[in-house]
Amino acid sequence: MKPYKPLIAILMLGAIIMACKKDKQSDTTTSGSANGSAATNGTVGTNVPAVYKKIYGATDIYIEGDYVVIKTNGFPDHKSPYYSGTAWASTKYEAYNGTNPLWGQNPNKIAEADATFKIPLNPKAATTHAATPLGAMGVAVNGVDIFNQYAAMYSPLTNEANGFDQYGGHPQQQGVYHYHVEPTYITANKGKDALVGFLLDGFPVYGPLENGKTITNADLDAYHGHTGVTADYPSGIYHYHITAADPYINGNGYYGTPGTVSQ
Template sequence: MKNYKIMMLLFAFLSFGCSSDEDNLDSGNDQSTSDTVYDIRSIVSKFDNIDGVTYSINGDFLEITTNGLPDHKSPYWEQGNVMYEAYNGTNPNWNKNPNTIQAQNITFKIPLYPKEATIKEATSLGPIGISLNGVAFFNQYAGPNNQPLTNEINSFDQYLGHPQNSGQYHYHIEPVYLTSKLGKSSFLGLLADGFPVYGPEENGGTITNSDLDDYHGHVSVTPDFPNGIYHYHITSDDPYLNGSGYYGTPGNVSQ
């Protein structure tokens, strides 16, 4: 009888231990996804009257087509172009790349009702969004295999953009032409998942990477969304614009 009681106590102890481990495992794997659906139709009109940009609403998507040409001067325009301006920025290590700005034909199909994706998708090289002057946003990498911008950043012009080998001008980091014109807390454009991109300031303070999540955004009230919305922020440090991928599900980008 004594042996039987000992065996029963041992069985109860082991059962409790297994149950506790499983509970801890389940708790550790609880990664909830927000089911909030946002509506960005109120900011679509901000793309009105932009040279080289047209858009239409088709069902639940905003389709924006752009020629990708910046509306500001740059040393990357052909020298005979009235928009040509020699580099006059502040980077002592500036080094012009061999490319010149060329017109593009890029179409973004962007969700009008973005929500957090259950499975996050990495951004690709090339256009990941569109800025408020029709110039494409690129991610934080200079090339395949997550090459950092360490050297490439020295080829950014005075407005912190540059063209790649097909002449597609783009921004990886703060588009200072827009932030100087619109303000550093302003709406600057959209990523392909439908979530807005804002400048490096909010509520009178400078946003840093520590204020943002892994995707380089957060939920808060903005001047355009008084009830709050998830949005990305430009920051002065890597990853600058977008972190570990899209927060939402991206639409299509074709060119």
């Protein structure tokens, strides 16, 4: 058996190194709800800054170099008429009970839509401001995609908005549920001035209220944001605000340099 001792020692050393490496970047399983601050049945890396732990709908959050990686499954944590006819209908379906008299349900249904968002850990203003895409331009704290102010083919949301459910979202053809406007389930539960999510450039998105004042487009720059102190950033940071009027969440492109999203 003696000839095998060096091999056993090498294998044991390798196992120790891997264990240490895992411990250094260990993930802690946490749970939460719309009123909580931790990922729902997901994992959060121990070195993830506290503000990103407010993304309670993520399945996984960790740091990768200069980026925060946020993984989601795309399911809204609230009920919706768009759960009708799905495997989750018995617990997640809710008939439309909003206030839009022109509401009409589109033919799409909510489906699982796994996504990986990779956003800058330390966002900075971009020299050249890239346009936001049709599709995910950010992620809400409940793990739902945030889309820009356009419908397909960069059309206005005028008609499409009549298909938004009572919480401000709807699914597209592949079943990806998303928000173009204020996600009212989040702002109702966390506050109109609360953190709503992050755009791909790493800058945070806040609700329509700031210091007791309802924010309008006139209070914001061309990218639909401004710099100031927030509850999460006491030293100040550029941040976007949701408003009741077009462009709702983002204006003429990203203020910073966007990371990536894969779905």
